[in-house]
Amino acid sequence: MIDLPDDASVREAARRLAPLVVRTPVVRNPVLDALLGAELHFKCENLQRGGAFKYRGACNAIFALDDATAARGIVTQSSGNHGTAVALAARARGVPAHVVVPRNAPAIKLAQIREAGARVLLCEPSMAARDAECARVLAETGGTLVHPFDDARVIAGQGTATLELLEDVPGLDAVIAPVSGGGLLSGTTLAARGVDPAITVLGAEPAQAADAFESLRQGRRITDMEPDTICDGLRAHLGERAFAILSRARVEILLAGEAAIVDAMRLHWDRLKLVIEPSCAVPLAALMATRERWAGRRIGVILSGGNVDLDRLPWQPTSA
Amino acid sequence: MIDLPDDASVREAARRLAPLVVRTPVVRNPVLDALLGAELHFKCENLQRGGAFKYRGACNAIFALDDATAARGIVTQSSGNHGTAVALAARARGVPAHVVVPRNAPAIKLAQIREAGARVLLCEPSMAARDAECARVLAETGGTLVHPFDDARVIAGQGTATLELLEDVPGLDAVIAPVSGGGLLSGTTLAARGVDPAITVLGAEPAQAADAFESLRQGRRITDMEPDTICDGLRAHLGERAFAILSRARVEILLAGEAAIVDAMRLHWDRLKLVIEPSCAVPLAALMATRERWAGRRIGVILSGGNVDLDRLPWQPTSA
Numbered sequence: 001m002i003d004l005p006d007d008a009s010v011r012e013a014a015r016r017l018a019p020l021v022v023r024t025p026v027v028r029n030p031v032l033d034a035l036l037g038a039e040l041h042f043k044c045e046n047l048q049r050g051g052a053f054k055y056r057g058a059c060n061a062i063f064a065l066d067d068a069t070a071a072r073g074i075v076t077q078s079s080g081n082h083g084t085a086v087a088l089a090a091r092a093r094g095v096p097a098h099v100v101v102p103r104n105a106p107a108i109k110l111a112q113i114r115e116a117g118a119r120v121l122l123c124e125p126s127m128a129a130r131d132a133e134c135a136r137v138l139a140e141t142g143g144t145l146v147h148p149f150d151d152a153r154v155i156a157g158q159g160t161a162t163l164e165l166l167e168d169v170p171g172l173d174a175v176i177a178p179v180s181g182g183g184l185l186s187g188t189t190l191a192a193r194g195v196d197p198a199i200t201v202l203g204a205e206p207a208q209a210a211d212a213f214e215s216l217r218q219g220r221r222i223t224d225m226e227p228d229t230i231c232d233g234l235r236a237h238l239g240e241r242a243f244a245i246l247s248r249a250r251v252e253i254l255l256a257g258e259a260a261i262v263d264a265m266r267l268h269w270d271r272l273k274l275v276i277e278p279s280c281a282v283p284l285a286a287l288m289a290t291r292e293r294w295a296g297r298r299i300g301v302i303l304s305g306g307n308v309d310l311d312r313l314p315w316q317p318t319s320a
Numbered sequence: 321m322i323d324l325p326d327d328a329s330v331r332e333a334a335r336r337l338a339p340l341v342v343r344t345p346v347v348r349n350p351v352l353d354a355l356l357g358a359e360l361h362f363k364c365e366n367l368q369r370g371g372a373f374k375y376r377g378a379c380n381a382i383f384a385l386d387d388a389t390a391a392r393g394i395v396t397q398s399s400g401n402h403g404t405a406v407a408l409a410a411r412a413r414g415v416p417a418h419v420v421v422p423r424n425a426p427a428i429k430l431a432q433i434r435e436a437g438a439r440v441l442l443c444e445p446s447m448a449a450r451d452a453e454c455a456r457v458l459a460e461t462g463g464t465l466v467h468p469f470d471d472a473r474v475i476a477g478q479g480t481a482t483l484e485l486l487e488d489v490p491g492l493d494a495v496i497a498p499v500s501g502g503g504l505l506s507g508t509t510l511a512a513r514g515v516d517p518a519i520t521v522l523g524a525e526p527a528q529a530a531d532a533f534e535s536l537r538q539g540r541r542i543t544d545m546e547p548d549t550i551c552d553g554l555r556a557h558l559g560e561r562a563f564a565i566l567s568r569a570r571v572e573i574l575l576a577g578e579a580a581i582v583d584a585m586r587l588h589w590d591r592l593k594l595v596i597e598p599s600c601a602v603p604l605a606a607l608m609a610t611r612e613r614w615a616g617r618r619i620g621v622i623l624s625g626g627n628v629d630l631d632r633l634p635w636q637p638t639s640a
Contacts, residue, residue, distance in 0.1 A: 025345035027367055031435075046593045047347055115351075266630060273366045273595040273626035306593035310586060313637045317630060 002240055005152040007194025010159035010187060013060040017160050020059045020092060022048050024161070026168050026300075029271050036287055038294040041172065043165040046276050046306030050116065052233075053161050053184055053304050054085035054148075060157030061146045062089045070095045073143035077130045079105035080233055081305050082148040087118030098143065100133045102126075108309050149181030150239030159187030165300045166195045174200035174294075176283040177302040179212045179253060180234040182242020188302060189249045203246070203253040204286040206231050206261060212238045213253040216246060230258055230314055233279035233305065256285035262314045264288065268303070277308040322560055325472040327514025330479035330507060333380040337480050340379050340412060342368050344481070346488045346620075349591050356607055358614040361492065363485040366596050366626030370436065372553075373481050373504055373624050374405035374468075380477030381466045382409045390415045393463035397450045399425035400553055401625050402468040407438030418463065420453045422446075428629055469503030470559030479507030485620045486515045494520035494614075496603040497622040499532045499573060500554040502562025508622060509569045523566070524606040526551050527575040532558045536566060536573060550578055550634055553599035553625065574606035581605045582634045588623070597628040 024044045032040055045053035062074055073096035076086045083099040090097035097118035101110060102125035114120055123133040138145055147154060161184075162175055175192045179185040185203045192199045205212050209227030221243050227235040238246075256264070265281035268274050283301050287294055344364045352360055365373035382394055393416035396406045403419040410417035417438035421430060422445035434440055443453040458465055467474060481504075482495055495512045499505040505523045512519045525532050529547030541563050547555040558566075576584070585601035588594050603621050607614060 022348075025347075025367075027342075027345075030369075047345075049350075051593055269595050269630055273371055275589050275593040275595055310589055310635070311637050315630070317633045317637055 002244070003152045004241055004244055005156040005190060007190045009152065009156035010163060010191045010194060013056070013153070013156040014160045014163050016063055017056055017059055017157065020063065021056055021160070023164055024048055026165060027272060031271050032267065032284070036291060036294060038287075038296060039298045041165065041169045041298070041300045042272060043161055043300060043302050044274065045161050046274055046280060046303050050081065050084045050088050051305055051307045052081035052085065053158055053302065054081040055088060056160050057151070057154035057157035057183055057187070058082065058085035058089040058146060059092065061151060061153040062086070062093050062095070064153050065144060069144055073098060073141050074146055075134060075137050075141065075143045076100070076146045076148065077134050078148050079109050081307055083109070083113045083118070084116045086146055087113050087116035091117040098137045098141065100130055100137065102130060106309070112307070149183030149236065150241050152241065155183050155187045155241060155245070156190070157187065158184045159191035161302055162188045162191035162300070163195070165302070166192065169300060171298065172199065172300045173297040174202060175300040175302070176202040176204055176254070176287065178234060178279055178282045178304050179203035179205050179238070180279070181236040182212060182238045182246060184302065184304060185251065186242040186245035189245055189251055193249060201249060201251045203251055204283040205253050205255055206234055206282060207255040207257050209234055210255055212246070213255060215243055216251070216253060219247070230261060231279040231282060233277060234282065254286035254290055256282050256289055260285040260289060266315060274303065275306045275308065276303055277305050278314060280304045280306065322564070323472045324561055324564055325476040325510060327510045329472065329476035330483060330511045330514060333376070333473070333476040334480045334483050336383055337376055337379055337477065340383065341376055341480070343484055344368055346485060347592060351591050352587065352604070356611060356614060358607070358616060359618045361485065361489045361618070361620045362592060363481055363620060363622050364594065365481050366594055366600060366623050370401065370404045370408050371625055371627045372401035372405065373478055373622065374401040375408060376480050377471070377474035377477035377503055377507070378402065378405035378409040378466060379412065381471060381473040382406070382413050382415070384473050385464060389464055393418060393461050394466055395454060395457050395461065395463045396420070396466050396468065397454050398468050399429050401627055403429070403433045403438070404436045406466055407433050407436035411437040418457045418461065420450055420457065422450060426629070432627070469501030469556065470561050471503075472561065475503050475507045475561060475565070476510070477507065478504045479511035481622055482508045482511035482620070483515070485622070486512065489620060491618065492519065492620045493617040494522060495620040495622070496522040496524055496574070496607065498554060498599050498602045498624050499523035499525050499558070500599070501556040502532060502558045502566060504622065504624060505571065506562040506565035509565055509571055513569060521569060521571045523571055523573040524603040525573050525575055526554055526581060526602060527577050529554055530575055532566070533573040533575060535563055536571070539567070550581060551599040551602060553597060554602065574610055576602050576605035576609055580609060584608065586635060594623065595626045595628065596623055597625050598634060600624045600626065
């Protein structure tokens with residue numbers, strides 16, 4: 001039996017996180033509304049500390065620890081936003097963070113995690129090597145592992161963005177978030193259904209990394225698909241807890257193609273004036289691909305993050 | 321005698337604009353605070369309708385008109401954010417807008433103004449030709465001219481961003497905004513000093529378009545300087561009303577070099593996850609250039625706008 005969080009876990013997380021996280025704004029745009037024929041409310045987690053929703057889950061996990069446990073430090077593996085989030089949250093708690101990162105991760109990611117105050121441990125770029133290095137550091141330090149998504153407190157923390165959204169914009173018909181390991185989407189589901197059992201919850205996934213879509217369709221976790229997507233934040237496979245929560249809640253996953261994702265990313269930059277990363281553009285891309293279903297609906301969109309290398313963009317600007 | 325707005329004009333504008341404009345968020349960032357050694361509060365007018373603060377002034381001028389006058393339409397000249405703002409504000413009021421634009425303006429700007437619902441009138445790219453075409457359209461339509469900055473109601477409207485900022489973040493030591501024609505900076509001055517007569521008000525100007533700096537230093541409007549700056553929104557000369565207001569309030573202008581402006585622009589994108597235009601980066605660039613003066617101070621920064629061509633950036637990204 002795995003421990004699953006519920007909507008009360010999200011509310012508890014919200015109380016814990018209130019003094020720690022940025023209450024991010026919700027923005028709208030009439031041009032995007034007109035394009036989709038619906039009313040879109042964007043919850044700006046790209047403006048969260050560390051530039052992504054991940055700070056919520058990391059803080060909830062780390063601030064829930066007792067002092068003695070926390071003092072032994074936090075261990076995780078991630079070359080992405082979770083690594084930075086754990087580093088920042090551990091620093092906020094005043095305890096050490098050890099982040100295991102594959103040797104081939106982009107230098108900019110390593111710099112970001114180090115800047116956030118963590119000790120970076122490089123390992124070979126295989127899952128086995130990452131797990132082994134994590135186990136070694138856990139044994140060495142007696143620290144606590146904070147998994148990027150398959151963790152009840154991480155899931156509950158991610159759900160707090162949706163609680164805030166539904167406080168600021170009551171009565172939404174639907175809420176949509178990207179899905180990878182499923183921490184954000186399962187937290188979103190618990191939060192949204194806790195407020196309104198009839199609300200539609202949608203996941204958005206790249207068609208070329210559609211393991212969550214397939215897992216929910218087949219009723220079993222598919223963990224052997226090779227993702228092939230520009231969305232560097234959406235290459236993990238759905239976790240056990242997320243699979244259980246999303247299956248039970250009958251959450252529907254919408255898919256988006258790579259070109260549509262890049263177009264949607266640019267729409268966010270152009271129209272919302274927000275820097276978002278490719279993974280964050282998948283919900284709008286997926287909504288546009290199924291436009292006729294959303295006419296007149298009021299939809300909350302979780303903007304997951306804005307960590308993108310400004311020297312490498314998925315379109316081709318020239319120097320001005 | 322010219323009609324000058326005062327702080328009561330700004331408060332009146334705020335009441336008029338409350339149902340019309342976006343109450344834009346104020347954001348912070350610990351990394352930028354650490355870089356400057358001060359506490360920065362960014363008022364996100366790049367998230368305003370039309371992507372810039374200009375919508376406030378245009379709305380205040382247009383919604384103050386009586387119905388019969390408004391119905392004859394609005395006329396302005398601008399190839400930039402003011403043109404779009406007038407078009408959007410006129411559409412919100414339900415009246416026609418005629419925007420005179422020089423023939424050599426970028427196609428993307430013309431498209432933006434047309435998309436916002438205005439009739440675009442092309443003219444030769446000289447100030448004389450623009451004035452002549454404006455006069456012709458005014459005579460033809462009996463419409464009302466809304467000047468981009470040298471207009472009491474436009475100035476009062478621009479000041480409302482600062483009123484909101486000081487409501488959300490009381491007790492700031494200083495507020496800073498970019499200066500070109502001076503509508504934003506003079507409105508900012510009236511608003512800020514109306515709330516706190518002792519608050520420091522700063523303008524930020526490109527060193528290579530420093531007519532406001534020189535005008536205030538010499539005590540007379542300098543209107544023959546040739547701007548040579550990447551900041552396409554800061555190439556106008558200080559207007560008469562702004563000159564009077566800024567002189568009387570002894571507002572200090574800080575300067576920033578072109579390379580520092582590009583660096584600061586990128587910092588906003590990277591750290592705040594906000595798309596801003598070069599003009600909007602001048603305040604942070606100017607603060608950084610005078611860093612030692614601001615240690616520990618609490619400073620409000622008006623982010624003026626985010627309208628930038630994503631196909632042409634002032635740094636050289638490669639396609640990802």
